[in-house]
Amino acid sequence: MASSEHQSSPERVVIIGGGPGGYESALVAAQLGADVTVVDSDGIGGSAVLTDCVPSKTLIATAEVMTEVADAAELGVTFLDSEGDVASKVKVDLAKVNARVLRLAADQSADIARRLEREGVKVVSGRGRLVASHAGSHTVAVTAADGSEQTVEADAVLVATGAAPRTLPSAQPDGEHILTWEQVYDLTEEPEKLIVVGSGVTGAEFASAYLALGIDVTLVSSRDRVLPGEDADASAVLEDVSKRRGMNVLSKSRMESVTRDGDTVTVTLTDGRSVTGSHCILALGSIPNTADLGLEEAGVRVDDGGFIKVDKVSRTSARGVYAAGDCTGVLMLASVAAMQGRIAMWHFLGDAVAPLDLRKVSSNVFTAPEIATVGCSQKAVDDGEIIAEVVMLKLSGNPRAKMQGVRDGFVKLFCRPGTGTVVGGVVVGPRASELIHPVSIAVAEALTADQVAQVFTVYPSMSGSIAEAARRLHNV
CATH class of the missing domain: 3.50.50.60 (FAD/NAD(P)-binding domain)
Incomplete structure (x- = not known):
């Protein structure tokens, strides 16, 4: 031994x-x-x-509840105040939210x-x-x-x-009214008017969340659309929904500086315009x-x-x-x-x-609606980097979506012509982060659209739209 x-x-x-x-x-x-x-x-x-991730998604979970409450009337749900009258407003206690x-x-x-x-x-x-x-x-x-x-x-x-959050000499956070995304949880009172600078994932998520919490939000985007790195169809849905719910989106508007005077924050743009608010979140990258x-x-x-x-x-x-x-x-x-x-x-x-293998990575933008992606992108297809057939189904035709009052969003699948192998997908809608998983499995395991289509889905369910999209890719 x-x-x-x-x-x-x-x-x-x-x-x-x-x-x-x-x-x-x-x-x-x-x-x-x-x-x-x-x-x-x-x-x-x-x-x-x-x-970052855990705090922001916890905040967003509260925002999701507020979104559901805002849409409840369409489902026949009415909220009454203590005197039995129809409640005119649902208010969030930001101090309690941030403490949680x-x-x-x-x-x-x-x-x-x-x-x-x-x-x-x-x-x-x-x-x-x-x-x-x-x-x-x-x-x-x-x-x-x-x-x-x-x-x-x-x-x-x-x-x-x-x-760490990126800042600029002309836009320095003070932890009180000019904030990085790591500092927002110190807020104990609702911002009267919030300006979010940056329309990437972080900026879009915070803008969407605070809008749902009932706060006046302006999103300053230097690009021509929100979420320039995401699927263009998905970005269009999010921007349309955000504007419909009251967000002020300033596209092609590059920030030059952010300054504070007392309780007022001013975001000056490179074209000479300016936007004022009570608070500003800097989402300028890392x-x-x-x-x-x-x-x-x-x-x-x-x-x-x-x-x-x-x-x-x-x-x-x-x-x-x-x-x-x-x-x-x-x-x-x-x-x-x-x-x-x-x-x-x-x-x-x-x-x-x-x-x-980054081709198998699924990701999600936790906005309202959520945007989940995996595999190849529409841009790669449009640019000729990959040859793929594309099918897109709007969720408005899904029976479960109708029951839940969901009007916005879609399922998009990409597959190789000839072999029918699923190489990518996009889901836009409530809980898209959960719905993308079967598409992720298909991409990771090189399943064909027919194999995805032939798996049983619950009726009615949002996931039924994934199977339906796969059926429409039969014989491509």
Whole structure:
């Protein structure tokens, strides 16, 4: 029998950052027997759990209820006040909403921390930095909040430090009336008039949510349409619904500056116009948290924007150094960050691994209505990058949608002519994030439209429109 002295010691993995890319990779590495340390400075769960994804979607959940209440009269539901008269208004208590948002975020963070502890993952509080890398061995220095420092040795390092809201010298947040999306949860009173600058996913989601909460919203978009990176048909539906519900959308309007005078915020546009309100949310994109991490000294390449360059198994240019999540700029989704982190650990620890395939990533914009996508896009088809047949069905013809008073939205499927293989899809409507899943399975498993069409769906159901769209792609 071999003595314990000759047994190989476990691989040492240090993960810098406790967000989805960090904690998910830690769980995989622990499962595969590694000695795992997570170095975290912002709280387990990272911005996704504490200041971004979980809080924003919790806020949006409240907004969804408000939207349903606003449409209830069409279904024959009437709200009465305490005296039995028809209620003229439903009001939201933003202080209570935000308190719940922050409580749920903290609870989720604590749940993840407990899971890491149960799996034997060590968590060190502080800011991590690569200080030495040689011959497959790495040293990470950790600076705690009190300034004390310790070092942790590693056979592999995963950098998962995320990204932060982008600001401009001419548009500086003050945390009170000019806000980044991480600061909105400190609001205790409703904004009288809210200006959202930026019409990408973050801007569109907050504009849609606050509109549903009964707040006067102006959306400033530098592009010709809201959500310029999404399906054009989907963007058109969202913009039409938003305007119909009272949102003021300023297209082709580039922000020059945001200033505050007392309780008034002024957004000045490059064409000389200006918009005033009580509050402004800056949704100007993200910048990676990659400064002062010792990356250059370790031989880790970053691009001109500061994003870490990685391959499809999350390797950087330095041996034994991996990266995952928003700091890589690959695709800023929590699900992608988590998968990048898992792939990194599977690769380093010798488990079965498949490279990251962005064609199989499903994503969702949590507006009202939601917009979910997977696989190839309409733009790729229109530009000739991929040959595909397209079918689009409006949800207004779906029996379940009619029952629920849903008039807006559609299902769109893309499939290869000849083979009939489903290569993409778009769903616009309530809970599109749930409806996209069968399309995601079809894309990931290379199912044909006929195979999708022949699967039973519940009648009546929204998912019936997915099967119907697939039936219309028969023999293409």
